[in-house]
Amino acid sequence: MTAGPRTATWREPGRDPGERAAALIAEMTVAEKVAQLSGIWVGAAEAGGVAPHQHDETADPVDLDALLPLGIGQLTRPFGTAPVDPQAGAASVAATQRAVTAANRFTIPAVVHEEILTGLAAWRSTVYPAPLCWGASFDPQLVRRMGERIGASMRALGVHQGLAPVVDVARDLRWGRVEETIGEEPLLVGTLGAAYVRGVQSAGVIATLKHFVGYSAGRGGRNMAPVAIGPRELADVLLPPFEMALRAGARSVMPAYNDLDGVPATGDPDLLTGLLRERLGFTGTTVSDYFAVAFLHKLHAVAGDRTAAAALALRSGVDVELPTVDCFGPPLVAAVESGAVDEADIDRALLRVLRQKIELGLLDPGWEPDAPGPFDLDPPESREVARLLAERAIVLLTNDGTLPLRPDARVGVVGPRADDPTAVMGCYAFPVHVGGQHPDVPIGIEVRTLLDALRTALPDEVPFAEGCPVLGGDDTGIADAVALARDVDVCVLALGDQAGLFGRGTSGEGCDAVDLRLPGRQEELLDAVLATGTPVVLVLLSGRPYDLSRQADRLAAIVSGFYPGEEGAPALAGVLTGRINPAGRLPVAFPGAGTVQPGGPGAPLTGPSEVTSVDPTPLFPFGHGLSYTPVTWSDATAGGAEWATDGTLDITLTLTNPHDRPASEVVQVYLRRTVADVVQPTQRLIAFARVDLAAGARRTVRFALSADLTAYTGRGGEKVVTPGGAQVLVGASAADVRTVVDVELVGERRVVGVDRVLEAGVSVG
Structure with a gap:
């Protein structure tokens, strides 16, 4: 094969990325197209316990010499599979990219991806706090700064895509991946997850939201267990953090391993196309969790073989199979050639993949990989943010x-x-x-x-x-x-x-x-x-x-x-x-005696009850945390006793630090509906503000609460804002409520969509 013309439409940087991608697709063979829809994991066999038991042993072995002329979609974890010196690793990635571009006739480079959950997963790179620790900070600005540092490290090494953040909401504390979540309240998870996305992507790289959707609600707290939640829990608890992170511009989404009411997320067109793309308007790429396409056949048994698994995932909306060539390889090519898979489905996924490569600059004339170095992946600036x-x-x-x-x-x-x-x-x-x-x-x-x-x-x-x-x-x-x-x-x-x-x-x-x-x-x-x-x-x-x-x-x-x-x-x-005045607040409640899940803000019942012998009251509630210098609160005041269903309620309070050292407080605002169309949580977080006070300082905190923040999924399945009674609770934790404001939502019942207000306006003076 000979290289394509350098003056081709898809090479022109001034053109629309989608137009460029479509022009390139028109010149490609089926095998070349499919090659762009998977990764290559060199060294996976030596990765040991990084991903045990997950690879389909019946899959054909990867033949790099055969794959290179067709092109490579992604390079999987060149820094995160084994300890690699950063300079040597960057040089190796650059050499691999040169080999990839030289071998395929369109000189298309690969996207390089890595794990970035607690920092770039590379030897000698900064290890930041885990996501549950981000949640304890209640500090989106600081989380964004961390994301900026991670994104800068990725870009320096030639890494284009990071597999984070996890915006699953913690639902069962027995689940091993609770540490990867940001907390149990959707607003906290979404706010900090969106901040992380903005930080990482400010470096011109891609953040990937995980795991869409329901993964954290597996039965019994078991990993990859079936999920059998109702549509309201999905829509009102698990989905909002994804909505917030998508609004922040997240450019990639990873479907979850689990099945949701019997349908695996990786093979669910209603989820990946109907909800994610048509309703939420997502236009980026979906990348499978590792080996999840094969799992449709191997574990979930909703596909008879790898070819059927590839077809199901592709039609459902999966664009890229990770981590390495398997179902989205020769089985998929054969399926297209036999007519079992429509080539239009390949083209749809490929358009998104190539458009993203174009947006990354990988198809611009003159693009060359480089490895300038030297690299310091744990510089003082990063350690300072970690500290x-x-x-x-x-x-x-x-x-x-x-x-x-x-x-x-x-x-x-x-x-x-x-x-x-x-x-x-x-x-x-x-x-x-x-x-x-x-x-x-x-x-x-x-x-x-x-x-x-x-x-x-x-x-x-x-x-x-x-x-x-x-x-x-x-x-x-x-x-x-x-x-x-x-x-x-x-x-x-x-x-x-x-x-x-x-x-x-x-x-x-x-x-x-x-x-x-x-x-x-x-x-x-x-x-x-x-x-x-x-x-x-x-x-x-x-x-x-x-x-x-x-x-x-x-x-x-x-x-x-x-x-x-x-x-x-x-x-x-x-x-x-005592050198540091403690300032963290719990992003998840601590359980009470003998319970496995505390009765936190989202529980329908709290406290001792005659209807059950189990007291769900948490030992330490969501949002709890002490200080050596407690801040003095004034009573919160509201702008009125009525809250228009299409309006805004203003809440104001004052904090004072009477001590001779700085202090920090997290003001938390919860909503309790006293009347609603369907059962609502006893209370849920709708706003918060981290407020720092110098010694002797006095600061005023104002919240502008849109009525959209009261929205819930009604009986008809639509998000609604309804009139009726409500309480706004302002305090230092879910249990430490300092002021209760009784309000009446007045006006017409409103149906709201994906463009509804998701965050309160907050000002601190």
């Missing part, structure tokens, strides 16, 4: 006055999370996700442990005993911890999760929990240390909340850090010693 976000997100749950630690106190440290640098990292952080398969390779970045940080922060010697591992251990280790605790004034006990994949941890993808007791013997260790009578400060480094109801009232203090990243240990030490 600020970690400090913003540490949550002080209880404190009897033991914190901050007295300078003269003899402090001992116990626990399996105290002296492990990976204790602050989620399962998609490179040192956990990939580095765990390469124990002989250094971690690649500076990560201090909590023990290291406390020994630096405290003036005297700090003794340490592990007590027990996260899983396993023996009586001797617990006895050593007890002996240490008896000999100090305060015991800092660091417990929690080991992030991992597919059963190699206690939190993370494929690491679901049967209950919410602390893993292994950690609860036994906690009880034994408490029995010494020494004040115990529990530091929880985990990917989910755990049931602490049996110990909470005996602990001197509880501090929660949801995988706060590479700067997390100094942030935790700063809170413990």
